[in-house]
Amino acid sequence: MFETVAATLDWLGVIVFTVTGALAASRKEMDFVGFAVLGTATGIGGGTLRDLLLGLPVFWTGQPAYLLACLAVSGAVFFTAHIPQSRYRSVLWLDALGLALFAVAGAERAWQAGASATVAVVMGVVTATFGGVIRDLLGGESPVILSREIYASAALAGAATFVGLTAFGVPREVALGAGFGVCLAVRAASLRFGWALPRYRPRTAGP
Template sequence: MFDTLAAMLDWFGIVVFTVTGALVASRKQMDAVGFVLLGTVTGIGGGSVRDMLLGRLPVFWVAEPAYLLTCVCVAFAAFFLAHIPASRYRALLWLDAVGMALFAVAGAERALLSGTAPSVAVAMGVITATFGGMIRDVLGGETPVILRREIYATAALVGAALFVLLSLAGASREAGLTAGFLAALAIRFAAIRWDWSLPRYRPRPPRV
């Protein structure tokens, strides 16, 4: 039951991330190819980077092409329907938070199963959750989401770290994944709701 729910959420996260990539293409007034490119790299980019760094080849969407085909179909559909999610961008942010939280713990789990060190597993969780969006923003000519003031990568970091810590403490897989997912989701939801951001560097005059 839990594995079925996790698989459903995994597909949900990929679809939502693909839509966010397509919306960047819509703001840039790209053609259908641009929609497919930005949507696809957002949906599967983070997991691809994770698998390559872990040496898990072929990467997940090569082994299971349904992921790639889903991203292509969703992005192409967005070319004709982008005005619908664009008018509900606030709601899409909430859905994107769900995808981010899920990818953070899923990426950390895959890294642990590959035998990596706990710190590497946490980093892989953050990479899975954020690198697709970073590639999307670079290709779309926007500031990458992990470099903006809003709390995003921090939420993924907390979720992945909590999952890894609970796993090391002997907690069940279900308990660790659920706790990490909810922690990342709560932080991201709070950041959206109350516009939280980390403090920025303020330049100071040099010491004489």
């Protein structure tokens, strides 16, 4: 049962992030190859870096279905991206969903691999954010992780919630759901209400 839940989260995260990458390609009016590259890199980029850092086999090399799904989803978006009236808002909200899915899925994979609680949380953040970084860089945009928006902080909150609850013996299905909910709620609130982290302001040094 638990393996099914974890695998489902992983698949959903890959698909949702692939859609965000393909939608970003649509805003740049790329060709089909651009859609495939941007969608695939976004969908599997974070998980690839996570597995490399953990010294694990990269998940999609053993299951090429992930790669094929990214290509199929990118192709579907190529023909349907005109449907959403506001593609940028679609990217933001889909990205929030993918962020939450990957934050807990990444932390879970690291935890299952025997990583410490701290490393598991960091791997959750890496999995959730790195695909978006690739998408923004390839799309010629400033990475959202470097903006004032609450982004990596939301992934951190979700991953930490999952790891903390799991460490205290809470059933993992419950911990996954709680971590997902916390990350999505924080990110959604930042989009809805314009929440942002404090910025550094230059100050005059004292004598």
